[in-house]
Amino acid sequence: MIQLRHIERVFMVGEEEVHALRDVSITAEAGEYIAIMGPSGSGKSSLLNILGLLDRPDSGAYELDGTLVSNLDEKQQAAIRMHKIGFVFQFFHLVPRLSAFDNVALPLVLSGVKPDERQTRVSTALAAFGLGNRARHRPDQLSGGQRQRVAIARATIMQPSVILADEPTGNLDRSSGIEVAEILEELNHQGMTLIMVTHDPDMGKRSRRQILMVDGRVEGGKGEDRSP
Amino acid sequence: MLPFDFFRYTLKSVTAQRLRSLLTATGIAIGIGAVVLLTSLGEGLQQFVLAEFTQFGTNLISVNPGKVTTHGISGALISNVRPLTIEDARILKNIPQIIDTVSVVQGNAAIESGGRQRRTTIYGVDASAARVWRFEVAAGRFLPDDPPRAARSFVVLGSKVRRELFGSSQALGARVRIGGELFRVLGTMESKGQMLGFDLDDSVYIPTGKAMALFNRDSLMEINLLHSAGSSSTTVAEQVKKVLVARHGSEDFSITTQEKMLEVLGGVLDTLTFAVGAIGGISLLVGGVGILTIMSIAVNERTGEIGLLRAMGVERNQILALFLGEAVVLAAIGGLAGLGLGVGGSWLCSLLIPALPAHTSWSYAAAAELLAVVVGLLAGVLPARRAAALHPVEALRAE
Amino acid sequence: MRLRDILSFSIRAATANRGRVLLMLLAMAIGVGSVVVFISLGDSARNYVIDQFSSLGTDLLIVLPGRSETTGGPPPLLGETPRDLTLDDAMALSRARTVRRMAPIIAGSAPISVQGLEREMLVLGSSSELFAIRHLALSQGSFLPPGDLSRAESVCVIGLKGKKELFGSGPAIGRWLRIGDRRFRVIGILSSPGVSLGEDLGEIVIIPVAAAQSLFNASSLFRILVEAKNSAVIEPTRQAILEIIRQRHEGEDDITVITQDAVLTTFNRIFQALTLSVTGIAAISLVVAGIMIMNVMLVAVSNRRAEIGLLKAIGASRGQILGLFLAESTLLSTVGAAIGLVVALLGIRLAGILFPQFPLQLAPWSPAIAIAVALISGIAFGVLPAHRAANLEPALALARR
Incomplete structure (x- = not known):
């Protein structure tokens, strides 16, 4: 379960203060499927960064699965990112010199999992995402859809409870986009919380709940908001 | 492109990546700094040695018994069947260009005064020694011009011997005992300091004849000749040789002119300076590799920019010149900084060790700066050629 | 990780x-x-x-006349002293308990001639023990004979290069050569180990020390080489040498003893x-x-x-x-x-x-x-x-x- 309470985030851009998030409070139950929507510059990505512990709020509290994570130190936050959160990006962010296999294995490598265990877990994951015969390919030898599937495999290899997706279909053609969306939704069905930033209304409609951001505020939403 | 614009463009490229350019230039700066500093020290050493050797005056020729062999000191200095004599020295003085001669015998003995004793170097010399060797007398006067065989027992003390034996009390006129014989102190010398490890102040001077008697020796160790400034040392040496060969029947002595010695010494020191500078130059080589690396990276990163320039009609040669210019500017800036580093370092050195006046020769400095530019050029050639060879369409695609 | x-x-x-x-x-x-x-x-x-240096033997001590006051300064390598280091001094040293061998040395340069051929060479006056102390080797003949140091036998041992220059490829053993105004019979030829410590052993003539004394008309020794019994007794030997000479020189410390150790x-x-x-x-x-x-x-x-x-x-x-x-x-x-x-x-x-x-x-x-x-x-x-x-x-x- 995710609980954001009164989150504020201010950036300095040059001399100017930019209020990226203003008093944002959101609650997401485990297993929810939420789309965060809004025009560009509305604070969607800032919100996602806070949710993913890539950024710290200036004030407010963030609770993940009952732990107050906004106050944890760097190292503890890294551990949370490693074990509880999976990221999927618009531009995939695969390490170009590593093969698909090694990209997926990265989180396992970082957490010190033994090579033979890595072998089985990564192979299983690649097969599950239909990439069994692409393990040795480098990212530049893969299509966009394949790259995103590698990225999703990497995001889920540690069995996180939350998947954060930042425009996961933004850089894909329509059919690959739908394919990727279906994969993410399948993962959601299996119980992972899926939070997706998108400005594509069609994508937004697929989710069970939408949160609309304007000017750093949550302006409203549709669907089953179970927050108090 | 106007030269000014060309220069501005390269300078912009260099300053766009400030830290990177700084580090690259630092590499060259350290290399040039090392070369400049080391050659300055070498140059300083050379001047120092030159000063050491000319402090006893110029236009000197020394004659030693025995032919000098290839291996250092001749055994003849110790013993010889055909000795060099006071008579030889007297005859040599008749050569018109020779102003003065000094007959030298040197040895080690104890000198006593009152209860104090000190073992020191004894020089048996003529009255002319003070003139020929440019010795300054601190008090009293130097040895008198007695006939060699009938010299009176006078002694002149080096400053350290005077201090050790007499402390603050009066030395002039005092009687000292050297090897069982009494000598009267006629004068004391100004401090001369060390020369190549030998403490010149820790010595005393007595007449040659007295020294020969003291050491029970009837030949000289060396004859020093002072020739007139206008005469050529080679010609004088020739004449000395002729005179002595006529007297001895063969060339059983060796003649060293100061000029020749300084020449040889200068050659050795030049080689040394060059060698040390070359070792310092290894750093410069590494600095050059640094420029090469950074310029390769720059070409890689700016592929798009190169494509754009080409698309706008810039020629291959101009691209080449742009990147070469950048490498040269980096190296030249580094070279200038290194020059400052080297000159500052040698200045600091001469401040800390006043005895060794590090001296930056400007020809070396200019050569170092030129070297930096050349290093920049060489290091820039490869990346610049790669930049120039890029196909505009492919280069643009990289953006 | x-x-x-x-x-x-x-x-x-x-x-x-x-x-x-x-x-x-x-x-x-x-x-x-x-x-x-x-x-x-x-x-x-x-x-x-x-x-x-070590090839000279680590047990070597070198005694030279004169002493300089400044410790750490260069020893008086050249030059004269009022009191000579004599052959009797040298022989007194060999009586010290820890001394194994002793060789006095007089060095000088003299013209060597054989039938009109003349060369200026380094002449060493020494004794038979020099052979062992300096680890010399002969290619032909024998070294200086042992015996009374004060006997000036007219024999010499010559370096290989000098032999070639004076005698060519012909035999040299038994032939006579002239050093200064004296005649010496060649009894040995060194095998040339080349240059050792700046001395070219190829161009050298070794004669009995007493012969060198009269040749150079000098009683003073240039050096005395002393070999201690073993390297453990170097310091006692040094002290013994200083003591013996002090006694012989009326209580004066007027020599310098250089040990291998110090040089090394x-x-x-x-x-x-x-x-x-x-x-x-x-x-x-x-x-x-x-x-x-x-x-x-x-x-x-x-x-x-x-x-x-x-x-x-x-x-x-x-x-x-x-x-x-x-x-x-x-x-x-x-x-x-x-x-x-x-x-x-x-x-x-x-x-x-x-x-x-x-x-x-x-x-x-x-x-x-x-x-x-x-x-x-x-x-x-x-x-x-x-x-x-x-x-x-x-x-x-x-x-x-």
């Missing part, structure tokens, strides 16, 4: 750009290679000189200082190589911002990123150092083949130095880039493509 994984990650990161890596390795290799070569040069030169220590010091300064100069290039590695690593960090952001997003801690980049720079410098070491080794081998007379070898501790240098520079110059990488804000790093 496992060490092996850190290494394999760094290797891949480092080798992703081959040309760049080669240049960095080259820079490091030049630096380490030159340092190792200069250390080895200095070390070999030191060993060479010390070997030369001096040479050691000189060579160490020399090696240190030359190596220090060469080591400047290591600093330059280090700066270059730092520079390229900084470029790598800015090029790989997105990757660093990603690593953070998938849970890499600050420490892990720091470790990864430090590992990369250390790896580069270590491999570079290893290459430098190997190149230096090959260079030294090659020099050994080209100049066999100078025994050049890799200083034994140079691998340790190379590795230490590599680790230190890899870490020292890797810290700044690694810090930059570790401190990148992940959100920003990911946002900028």
Whole structure:
């Protein structure tokens, strides 16, 4: 379960203060499927960064699965990112010199999992995402859809409870986009919380709940908001 | 492109990546700094040695018994069947260009005064020694011009011997005992300091004849000749040789002119300076590799920019010149900084060790700066050629 | 993260750009290679000189007349003293308990002639024991006969080169030659070990010490060589020599005794200082190589911002990123150092083949130095880039493509 309470985030851009998030409070139950929507510059990505512990709020509290994570130190936050959160990006962010296999294995490598265990877990994951015969390919030898599937495999290899997706279909053609969306939704069905930033209304409609951001505020939403 | 614009463009490229350019230039700066500093020290050493050797005056020729062999000191200095004599020295003085001669015998003995004793170097010399060797007398006067065989027992003390034996009390006129014989102190010398490890102040001077008697020796160790400034040392040496060969029947002595010695010494020191500078130059080589690396990276990163320039009609040669210019500017800036580093370092050195006046020769400095530019050029050639060879369409695609 | 994984990650990161890596390795290799070569040069030169000295025997003491007051200053190598070191002094020394052998030496230069051929050569007046003390070797004949030192027998032993110059390829043993105004019979020819300590043993004539005394008309000895019973009694021997001479010279300390030890220590010091300064100069290039590695690593960090952001997003801690980049720079410098070491080794081998007379070898501790240098520079110059990488804000790093 995710609980954001009164989150504020201010950036300095040059001399100017930019209020990226203003008093944002959101609650997401485990297993929810939420789309965060809004025009560009509305604070969607800032919100996602806070949710993913890539950024710290200036004030407010963030609770993940009952732990107050906004106050944890760097190292503890890294551990949370490693074990509880999976990221999927618009531009995939695969390490170009590593093969698909090694990209997926990265989180396992970082957490010190033994090579033979890595072998089985990564192979299983690649097969599950239909990439069994692409393990040795480098990212530049893969299509966009394949790259995103590698990225999703990497995001889920540690069995996180939350998947954060930042425009996961933004850089894909329509059919690959739908394919990727279906994969993410399948993962959601299996119980992972899926939070997706998108400005594509069609994508937004697929989710069970939408949160609309304007000017750093949550302006409203549709669907089953179970927050108090 | 106007030269000014060309220069501005390269300078912009260099300053766009400030830290990177700084580090690259630092590499060259350290290399040039090392070369400049080391050659300055070498140059300083050379001047120092030159000063050491000319402090006893110029236009000197020394004659030693025995032919000098290839291996250092001749055994003849110790013993010889055909000795060099006071008579030889007297005859040599008749050569018109020779102003003065000094007959030298040197040895080690104890000198006593009152209860104090000190073992020191004894020089048996003529009255002319003070003139020929440019010795300054601190008090009293130097040895008198007695006939060699009938010299009176006078002694002149080096400053350290005077201090050790007499402390603050009066030395002039005092009687000292050297090897069982009494000598009267006629004068004391100004401090001369060390020369190549030998403490010149820790010595005393007595007449040659007295020294020969003291050491029970009837030949000289060396004859020093002072020739007139206008005469050529080679010609004088020739004449000395002729005179002595006529007297001895063969060339059983060796003649060293100061000029020749300084020449040889200068050659050795030049080689040394060059060698040390070359070792310092290894750093410069590494600095050059640094420029090469950074310029390769720059070409890689700016592929798009190169494509754009080409698309706008810039020629291959101009691209080449742009990147070469950048490498040269980096190296030249580094070279200038290194020059400052080297000159500052040698200045600091001469401040800390006043005895060794590090001296930056400007020809070396200019050569170092030129070297930096050349290093920049060489290091820039490869990346610049790669930049120039890029196909505009492919280069643009990289953006 | 496992060490092996850190290494394999760094290797891949480092080798992703081959040309760049080669240049960095080259820079490091030049630096380490030159340092190792200069250390080895200095070390070999030191060993060479010390070997030369040790070949004289480590139990050798040299007695010379005169003494200079300043301790640590140069001994009075040349020059005269009022009181000679006499043959009787020398013979008195051989009576000391710890003295095994003793050889008096008078040195001088004299014209040597055989049937009109004349050469100026170094003439050594000494005794039969010189042979053992200086580890001389004969190619023909015999050395000076043992016996009464004050007997001036007219025999001589001649160096190989001198023999060739005076007698050509013909026989020399038994022939007479003239030294100054005296005639000597050749009884032995040295086998030439070449130059030993600046004395060309090829161009030398050795005659009995008493003969040299009358030849040079001098009673004073130039040196006395003393060999102690073993190297443990060097100091007692030195004291004994000083005591004997003091008694004979009416209580005056007017000689200098040089021991091998003292000479070796001096040479050691000189060579160490020399090696240190030359190596220090060469080591400047290591600093330059280090700066270059730092520079390229900084470029790598800015090029790989997105990757660093990603690593953070998938849970890499600050420490892990720091470790990864430090590992990369250390790896580069270590491999570079290893290459430098190997190149230096090959260079030294090659020099050994080209100049066999100078025994050049890799200083034994140079691998340790190379590795230490590599680790230190890899870490020292890797810290700044690694810090930059570790401190990148992940959100920003990911946002900028």
